[in-house]
Structures are given as C-alpha cells and as structure tokens.
Amino acid sequence: MQVIIGIALLFVSVIGSYIALGGKLILLFQPFELTLIFGSGIAAFIIGNTRLVSKRAFSAMKQIFRGSRYKHDDYLDLILLLYQVFRNLKTKGPLSIEKHVEEPEESDLFNEYPSVMRDEVAFSLIIDYLRLIVMGTNNPYEIETLIEEEVEIEHKENTEVVHALTVLGESFPALGIVAAVLGVIKAMSAITEPPEILGGLIAAALVGTFLGILLSYGLFSPFASIVKQIKEEEETYLHCIKAGMLAHLRGYAPVISIEFARKSLQSHNRPSFEQLEEMINELPPLK
Numbered sequence: 001m002q003v004i005i006g007i008a009l010l011f012v013s014v015i016g017s018y019i020a021l022g023g024k025l026i027l028l029f030q031p032f033e034l035t036l037i038f039g040s041g042i043a044a045f046i047i048g049n050t051r052l053v054s055k056r057a058f059s060a061m062k063q064i065f066r067g068s069r070y071k072h073d074d075y076l077d078l079i080l081l082l083y084q085v086f087r088n089l090k091t092k093g094p095l096s097i098e099k100h101v102e103e104p105e106e107s108d109l110f111n112e113y114p115s116v117m118r119d120e121v122a123f124s125l126i127i128d129y130l131r132l133i134v135m136g137t138n139n140p141y142e143i144e145t146l147i148e149e150e151v152e153i154e155h156k157e158n159t160e161v162v163h164a165l166t167v168l169g170e171s172f173p174a175l176g177i178v179a180a181v182l183g184v185i186k187a188m189s190a191i192t193e194p195p196e197i198l199g200g201l202i203a204a205a206l207v208g209t210f211l212g213i214l215l216s217y218g219l220f221s222p223f224a225s226i227v228k229q230i231k232e233e234e235e236t237y238l239h240c241i242k243a244g245m246l247a248h249l250r251g252y253a254p255v256i257s258i259e260f261a262r263k264s265l266q267s268h269n270r271p272s273f274e275q276l277e278e279m280i281n282e283l284p285p286l287k
Contacts, residue, residue, distance in 0.1 A: 003065055003226065010218050027200070030207045033183070037175045037212050044175075045168045049160075056157065057164045060227045068230050070237055074115045076271045078122070078237065079258050080279055081113045082244040085130065086254035094134045101130045122237055125150060129245055140249035147242045154238060158231035165227055169220030176212015180205050239264045255280070 019025060046054060063069070088096045088109075100107040104127055110117055117123050129143060137143065183205025190201055244261030252260070262270055271279075 006222070007219070014214065014218070027203050028207055028210075030204050030211070033179045033204070033208045034211055036179045036182070037172060037208065037215065040175050040178070041168060041171050041215075044171055045164065048167065049164045053160050053164050056161045060161050060165070060231070061223065063230050064223050064226050068233050069119075070234055070269070072269055072271070075237070075240065075265055075269045076276070076279065077113045077115050078240060079244070079261050079271065079276060080283070081110070081116050081126075082241070082261055083254050083258045083280060084109055084112075084283065085126075086244070086248045086257050089133065089248065090254055094136075097130060098134050101127055101134055119237070121154060122241060125238060125241055133249075138249055140246050143249055144242075144246055147245065151235070151238045151242060155235055158235065162224055162228040162231060165220065165224035169216050169224050172212045172216035172220060173209075174212070176209045176215075179208025179212065183208055233266060233269070236265050236269070 015025070015028070018028070045057075049057065085097060085100075097109075100109050104110050104117070104123070110123075116126070125147070129147065132143065183201070187198060187201035187205055190198060193201075240261045243264040244257050247257035247260035248254070258276070259273075262273070262276060
C-alpha cells in the first residue's frame with residue numbers, strides 16, 4: 001500500500017505541477033517514446049543477465065507491492081520448531097530426530113510448522129545440518145563455516161538480483177536521450193514545416209528525456225532499493241537458523257539456544273521474550 005501511495009504521489013506531484021504551470025497534458029502522451037525507452041531497457045536487461053538472474057529479478061519485482069514473504073508469525077514458527085528439535089536432541093539424543101530428518105515430509109514434528117516447510121532453502125538448510133548432527137558432526141566451528149558459506153551463497157544471489165534491477169533503473173536516462181535524439185532527427189526532417197508543427201515535434205522529442213529520467217529516479221531505482229531492503233530482511237530468517245544451530249552445538253540449553261536465534265532477528269520481526277515463553281509453555285510434552 002505504501003508503494004502505491006508513493007507512486008500516486010509521484011505522478012500527482014510531477015504531472016500536477018506541469019499542468020499547474022500551464023503545460024498541455026496531450027504533449028506528454030507519447031506512447032511510442034515510452035515503448036522505445038522501456039522496451040529497450042528490458043531488452044538490455046535481458047541481454048546483460050543470465051536467465052536465472054532475470055527470472056529471480058522479475059519474481060522479486062512482485063515483492064515490491066507484497067513485501068517480504070516472511071511475516072511475524074513465520075519467524076515465531078521457525079523459532080518454535082528449532083526449540084522442539086533442540087529439546088529432542090538435548091533430552092533424547094541425535095537418534096530421536098533421525099526419522100524426522102530421513103522422512104521430513106512424513107514428520108509430525110515438521111508438519112506442525114508448514115510455513116517453515118514451504119521455504120525450500122531454509123527447510124533444506126535445517127534438514128542438512130540436522131542430518132550432520134545425527135551422523136555425529138558436533139564441532140560448532142566446522143558447522144559455522146559450512147553454514148556461513150551457504151548463507152553467503154543466498155546473499156550473493158540476492159545481490160545479483162538487486163544489482164540487475166539497479167542497472168536497469170540507471171539505464172533509463174541514457175535510453176531517454178536515445179529517444180530524444182531520434183525525436184530530434186524526426187523534427188529536423190520536418191524543418192520546413194510551420195513553427196507550430198515543428199515545435200510540437202521538438203516537444204515530443206524532449207518527452208523522451210523526461211520519461212527516461214522519471215522511469216529511473218521516480219520508479220525503478222526506488223524499486224531496486226525496496227527489493228534490496230526486502231532481501232536483506234529475508235536473509236535474517238537464515239541467520240536465525242544459523243544462530244540457533246550454533247548455540248545448540250556449543251552446548252546451550254534449548255531455551256537459551258532459541259534466545260540466540262531470537263536475538264538475530266530485526267526488531268519488528270522479533271517475537272518478545274514473554275510471547276515466546278508463553279508459546280513454549282503451551283507445547284506438548286515430549287513423547
């Protein structure tokens with residue numbers, strides 16, 4: 001909603017001021033200038049990025065209006081799942097979760113938290129490192145190195161998407177100049193026309209520069225900034241898993257391990273200690 005309000009305010013401010021100053025709205029209606037700028041920008045985007053990065057970037061654009069795919073309850077579910085896993089490991093040992101790790105889709109424990117299971121990257125991270133724990137890997141320093149590498153890969157992929165969208169936004173002013181130059185060429189070919197016709201052609205040409213700058217600084221550069229903020233926020237979901245896992249491997253009690261996980265979250269997504277304690281007290285006893 002905030003993005004929609006911002007876009008509306010942008011066009012009201014720009015177009016409204018133009019009209020208030022006596023500008024004619026019809027002169028800004030240059031659909032082929034827009035097609036030239038936007039179309040060539042998308043074409044350059046496709047040329048300059050791999051198919052995978054392009055697919056991720058277009059998918060990320062949807063998040064501009066929807067926001068992060070993780071909500072407050074999703075972080076709470078993640079921490080509660082980690083608590084239940086750590087409680088089993090601490091009380092019954094690694095073999096107690098072996099069946100859950102080997103057949104996670106059939107696990108009663110994991111199926112209590114469908115929001116975690118739906119996230120392929122995060123859930124795979126949890127299962128992979130629980131499998132290592134079951135196999136006897138309990139060195140927190142070795143696990144920390146592996147997790148950091150995996151989280152860094154996710155960060156790198158997100159950075160590629162943000163960079164691709166940033167470059168797209170930065171390309172529009174130059175492409176607007178291309179449209180303006182083509183418009184001037186068209187105007188010069190009609191140099192013998194009356195001033196009112198020639199003036200209209202020149203005005204249409206300058207609209208290309210205007211549209212290029214507006215698309216860049218008014219829309220797509222802010223879009224890239226929003227995507228960057230969303231991706232950085234979503235990465236804390238993986239950092240939460242990492243913090244909890246490492247705390248457990250260092251020998252902390254389950255309630256302390258999830259406190260490490262909770263503290264790794266941004267303040268607006270972080271469940272309160274009291275809320276988490278209440279949810280833990282409502283969990284069923286170990287079977």
